[in-house]
Amino acid sequence: xxxxxxxxxxxxxxxxxxxxxxxxxxxxxxxxxxxxxxxxxxxxxxxxxxxxxxxxxxxxxxxxxxxxxxxxxxxxxxxxxxxxxxxxxxxxxxxxxxxxxxxxxxxxxxxxxxxxxxxxxxxxxxxxxxxxxxxxxxxxxxxx
Numbered sequence: 001x002x003x004x005x006x007x008x009x010x011x012x013x014x015x016x017x018x019x020x021x022x023x024x025x026x027x028x029x030x031x032x033x034x035x036x037x038x039x040x041x042x043x044x045x046x047x048x049x050x051x052x053x054x055x056x057x058x059x060x061x062x063x064x065x066x067x068x069x070x071x072x073x074x075x076x077x078x079x080x081x082x083x084x085x086x087x088x089x090x091x092x093x094x095x096x097x098x099x100x101x102x103x104x105x106x107x108x109x110x111x112x113x114x115x116x117x118x119x120x121x122x123x124x125x126x127x128x129x130x131x132x133x134x135x136x137x138x139x140x141x142x143x144x
Contacts (some may be wrong), residue, residue, distance in 0.1 A: 007067045009086070012078075013137050016071035020057040022136045023069055025113050026088060029059040032068075078138050087130075087144040095128055103131045103143045110143075 013019045024030060031041070038044040045053050055073040060066075090106045091099040107117055110133060118132040118140070131143040 008070050009067050010070045010072060011139065012074040013071050013139075014073065014077065015054075015137070016057040016073050017054065019135060019137050019139075020059045020069065020071045022113055022115075023071075024059045026110060026115075026135075027059075027061070027066070027069075029066070029069065030062045032058055032060050082140045085139070086141045088141060089144050091128070091130075091144060095123070100129055103129065106143050107131050107133065 011019060020031070034041045034044045041057075048055075056071065058068055058070045060068045088106070091102045094102055103120075107115075111117060114136040116134040116138075118134055121127075121130050121132060123129045128144075133141055133143060135141060
């Protein structure tokens with residue numbers, strides 16, 4: 001049986017480049033280089049058929065440790081809660097007021113980038129506090 005070597009996380013969205021650039025800022029990811037023979041992604045995009053222009057974008061962990069994030073344009077809008085979401089681990093190992101302060105500071109940074117704060121889930125004896133948020137197209141994620 002073959003083992004999985006890499007994982008890519010794919011987002012359906014309306015504006016792939018906009019959402020990808022948001023997640024680059026959130027995670028410290030970068031836009032990968034364009035295909036060989038192209039100076040930049042705009043040059044590559046211009047050679048695509050009109051129906052494929054601006055239809056996809058990606059971002060990668062510059063260290064190579066994390067998965068590639070891929071964003072693809074789909075015709076339908078988001079209609080329900082995500083069945084899968086990302087937890088952005090900014091408060092790992094922290095508890096109480098120290099954890100809340102880190103979560104709130106990161107929340108403020110991400111709201112300035114276009115994210116939306118949804119609600120704070122407070123510590124309950126089993127789980128530490130986390131902040132539920134939405135990205136620039138309404139996809140849920142947590143600051144954990």
